[in-house]
Amino acid sequence: MSTKSFRDTMLYPIVFMLVISFVFVGVLAVMYRGSQAKIEAYEKETYQKMVLSLLATSIGEATDTKPFHIIADYPNSYNKYVKEISFAGLDKRVFIAEVDTVVLGYCVDITGKGLWGTMRALVALSPDFKTLHGISIYDQMETPGLGARIGEEWFTNQFNNFPILKTDGKPGDYVLDAQLIPEGAKAEQTNQIQQITGATITSSSVIKMLKGEINLVYEAYLRQAKL
Amino acid sequence: MTKKEIFKISAFKENSVWRQILGICSALAVTNLMVNSLIMGLGVIFALALSCFTISLLRSYTPRSIRMMVQTLIIAAYVIIVDIFLRAYIPVVSKQLGPYVGLIITNCILMGRAEAFASQNKPLDSLIDGLGAGVGYTLVLLVISFIRELFGFGSLFGIKVFGDWWTNWSIMVMAPSAFFILAMFIWVINVKYYKNKA
Numbered sequence: 001m002s003t004k005s006f007r008d009t010m011l012y013p014i015v016f017m018l019v020i021s022f023v024f025v026g027v028l029a030v031m032y033r034g035s036q037a038k039i040e041a042y043e044k045e046t047y048q049k050m051v052l053s054l055l056a057t058s059i060g061e062a063t064d065t066k067p068f069h070i071i072a073d074y075p076n077s078y079n080k081y082v083k084e085i086s087f088a089g090l091d092k093r094v095f096i097a098e099v100d101t102v103v104l105g106y107c108v109d110i111t112g113k114g115l116w117g118t119m120r121a122l123v124a125l126s127p128d129f130k131t132l133h134g135i136s137i138y139d140q141m142e143t144p145g146l147g148a149r150i151g152e153e154w155f156t157n158q159f160n161n162f163p164i165l166k167t168d169g170k171p172g173d174y175v176l177d178a179q180l181i182p183e184g185a186k187a188e189q190t191n192q193i194q195q196i197t198g199a200t201i202t203s204s205s206v207i208k209m210l211k212g213e214i215n216l217v218y219e220a221y222l223r224q225a226k227l
Numbered sequence: 228m229t230k231k232e233i234f235k236i237s238a239f240k241e242n243s244v245w246r247q248i249l250g251i252c253s254a255l256a257v258t259n260l261m262v263n264s265l266i267m268g269l270g271v272i273f274a275l276a277l278s279c280f281t282i283s284l285l286r287s288y289t290p291r292s293i294r295m296m297v298q299t300l301i302i303a304a305y306v307i308i309v310d311i312f313l314r315a316y317i318p319v320v321s322k323q324l325g326p327y328v329g330l331i332i333t334n335c336i337l338m339g340r341a342e343a344f345a346s347q348n349k350p351l352d353s354l355i356d357g358l359g360a361g362v363g364y365t366l367v368l369l370v371i372s373f374i375r376e377l378f379g380f381g382s383l384f385g386i387k388v389f390g391d392w393w394t395n396w397s398i399m400v401m402a403p404s405a406f407f408i409l410a411m412f413i414w415v416i417n418v419k420y421y422k423n424k425a
Contacts, residue, residue: 007290012290013290013292013293016288016289016290016293016297017293017296017297017300020285020297020300020301021300024300024301024304025304027304028304028307028308028311031308031311032311035311035312035314035315035316038315038316039311039314039315039318042314042315042318046318
């Protein structure tokens with residue numbers, strides 16, 4: 001036997017690193033477990049608030065209150081007017097706003113592919129699905145400063161009261177083709193959307209996502225209406 | 228060196244930002260609002276002080292060949308604790324700071340203090356050194372964000388200071404303004420505090 005102690009062997013750094021990793025990861029896991037419920041509750045609340053604020057204008061018109069007050073009245077207003085429903089054969093979260101069983105609008109969670117990754121958005125639609133009442137992109141991985149500007153209000157506001165359905169829609173092709181125009185240009189037709197300079201792919205991805213997803217949702221809605 | 232001297236040296240005399248020019252990235256990025264700067268600063272103070280303390284505690288057991296790996300692991304653990312805390316208790320700020328909380332791990336001040344001080348000194352001294360460096364960093368952040376928020380938003384800590392007559396300077400809201408302010412700040416410090424020739 002040599003007089004070398006364990007600390008001089010090659011094994012010591014490996015064992016040391018393993019032990020210390022286990023200790024720290026363990027501490028972090030315990031911490032995360034402890035606050036997981038709180039984080040999830042907050043995420044649920046933000047999500048519901050987003051649904052509510054997208055539907056607030058329609059609810060406001062029906063109940064003669066300012067949208068601002070409806071949003072401020074969360075969670076009461078959410079529980080009172082908004083309900084989560086499902087369309088047969090559609091694997092998406094659908095929310096409906098109702099006042100005295102009159103449908104005021106729908107809100108659908110849609111996903112699409114952006115330049116770098118998945119985009120997730122909530123869209124509000126009129127009860128007949130013909131008009132987009134608003135869009136809120138809540139998860140995206142686009143380039144900061146360029147594509148990430150799809151989250152900015154000036155861009156999303158273009159979709160408020162946007163006619164989304166074709167007048168002569170056929171199965172599989174119900175959604176109106178939006179036309180992209182340069183940023184800062186004035187829209188001359190209702191279907192024109194200003195794209196983001198330097199983010200052509202992201203801008204057209206949003207349009208593509210809307211087209212594909214709303215087509216699916218509308219078809220599911222029609223199926224549901226026939227039932 | 229007394230504890231007070233350690234603190235003074237790491238916070239002021241050898242300040243990480245204005246003397247060693249470390250941690251510049253976050254000093255530019257999160258200084259548009261004073262609240263963000265303060266919370267970022269507190270996060271750094273917490274992670275820095277405790278990781279210096281832990282690194283110093285383990286310093287005689289840590290094999291030299293893997294000391295940097297161990298330091299990074301310890302720093303990362305404390306930063307993740309800050310991140311989880313912010314996400315659970317102050318989610319609004321967590322969202323505003325975005326990836327920058329996680330990026331405290333790569334803040335050069337932390338590795339710098341760990342290597343330069345904590346790996347050779349006693350735990351308590353290291354804790355104080357970490358606190359000092361964190362306070363020094365926070366101080367710089369607050370000075371920059373004071374100017375940026377005041378002129379960019381007309382407010383301080385979200386409270387309106389200037390009336391409606393004030394026109395916000397949008398350059399102050401954007402990152403480039405921090406370059407100018409930081410440079411001028413370092414210049415003033417060099418002339419006034421270190422009595423260097425301009």
